[in-house]
Amino acid sequence: MVLYYGNDDTFASCETLNTAQFKHKADGQAVTSSYLKKTIQKFSETITGYEKSSPSDEVDKKLSFSFVPNCEFIDQLWEAIRYLQGGERPTSTAGLSQLKNLENWCKEKSVSPARLFSRTSFQAATENLAAQNLRLKRALCDWSAGADAQSRMRLFELTELAREKAGLRSQENNLIKREDVLDALGCDVEDLFPAETRFINVGEVIYRALQAEVSDLLNTSNIPVLLHAVGGVGKTVFVQSIALEWAEKYEVVAFDCFGGGAYRSEDQGRHLPKIGLLQVVNELAARGLRDPMLPSDNDTIGIVNATRKRLEQASKTVVEQSQKLGVLVVLDADNAQIEAEYRNQGAFPKLLLTSLARRPTENVKLLLTARTYRMSEVTGQSVIAQYEPPPFDSSEIKVFVKNRRESVSIGKLRWEVEPPSNMVKALGWQNSPRTLGR
Structure with a gap:
């Protein structure tokens, strides 16, 4: 071969x-x-x-x-x-x-x-054919998140593909391509990565000193961490900075539930376990850290348990094969919860949080974001560590504005329109000033 x-x-x-x-x-x-x-x-x-x-x-x-x-x-x-x-x-x-x-x-x-x-x-003393067949059967069952009917069908189609290509009729066409394997498994590449990240590009990101506080909390906590604040403070951008910083010492997967607004689309379902968890697991699989997870009709509990197993396996691989310390999963949970409640369905960030909070997994860390007033919907009864980032201080505001408006004079900057009320609240202003200064 x-x-x-x-x-x-x-x-x-x-x-x-x-x-x-x-x-x-x-x-x-x-x-x-x-x-x-x-x-x-x-x-x-x-x-x-x-x-x-x-x-x-x-x-x-x-x-x-x-x-x-x-x-x-x-x-x-x-x-x-x-x-x-x-x-x-x-x-x-x-x-x-x-x-x-x-x-x-x-x-x-x-x-x-x-x-x-x-x-x-x-590779001497390799298992015999019967043992290899059993191993293949178990692997496909595991890839299918325990869906027995699907895994049996995939096993049959995959072995038939290999048997056909190895036969006399296929001697002139005995090449098995990736597309052939995916077809036998009943999926496309897009099905394996159904919810790609769509974080909005906000330009140069300001380093905030409080990142060190969040990093310390993640380091010391053996339970999931929830970062919460009012809308517009910059939670999503902030966790992207955390993810970038932690990528040096952890294998990081950051999932954007908002998806550039796609979370509200009827044909997306980014909040569903069979979509969001599949994306998270297969991003790790694509890095060679664990086996993939195939699209499945299995129940929600089965998918969550399969994801938990993959995270445990991936973290073990990371620790054994690199200098990194484990796996960090970063989830923008708020929008997923909103859409799940609207459709009367379960949101995968909450389900994964419940599983990891109940049974913390060594070398696997979970960081979520949510609006403060929606914390209870996201966390449920789970025990978590909380952190509320303060709004930008004056020095951070100056850096932010200067990075985007080269000719502006900070002391004389004026709003051409009234600033949004949530920004006024987030920045701690007494009212809605026309002049940004102080």
Whole structure:
């Protein structure tokens, strides 16, 4: 099997490719180097074959191999393989004999043994076919958020696709593309990311000193954090700044429930768990942190539980494979709650909050925003940590205005229209002055 990575299915146009050789041994007993002979020769011929039309450095950059048998290797064979991959030279007579065989078979095909083995992975003692089928079944069930009927259908369609492409009738067309897999799974790319972020570009964002206070609260709290304020103070922009700052130490997913106003569209449903949680989970999956979640007709509880599991898995992957500390999910919860109540449905931010507040998950943090007067609708009975950001002070107002009006004199700035009442309230003014100064 050849796996093409990138946007095309030729050596010249792909980014990288991996040639995998699968072998099955009926008795499953440990094997010696002779079991690898034909595969090593085939891999060597693959290298020299690509070199007929491509430079050697390009071949080395793109090409890799995998050898996947169901049987184990004897210890002396592993010693020889590890040496060719950069380890210590075998000391036993049997190990040196295994090494000599591997080197000779490469040299017979005019390929350096170290060159071949440095780009080859050996996955011995792989599970048998029955175990692989069971693993695939469990994976698709997990991807479908536990929807048994859907997962069974997807399993059938996916195995039929592979069987058909591997058969005689498809020898001239045995390529399986991403579109084929998605079709077998019953979805499109757009279905996997149904609610992309649409944060409005507000220009240069002002750093506010109080970001440090919110960061400290997030650091120390083991329960979700709710940032609340009256409308127009800049909660959404503020949490975007927090998300940008925290991206250095956490894997951050920021979901915009407002969606540029799309949350009110009848054909959007950004507040629904099967839309919003699917977007959050698959953004993490697209970064290689966890398995994806396929569109599902499953019940709301099943989707929330599947999301919780994905967040736990993603945070574990982040901690194990990077210097980051976990996962931070940032949700603009207010608009989702408004639309959910209007349609008499559940809002996914509240459902996720309820789950994480009831059972805090290690290395998973949740930050939500809401208007102060809507806090109770968003949080319900959940225990949360709260923070109310104060309005801009005079120095922040000056920076904000200067960044957007180069020629303005702050001390003489005048409103051409009466400022909105919510801005007056947010800025703490006694009345609605025509002059912004002080």
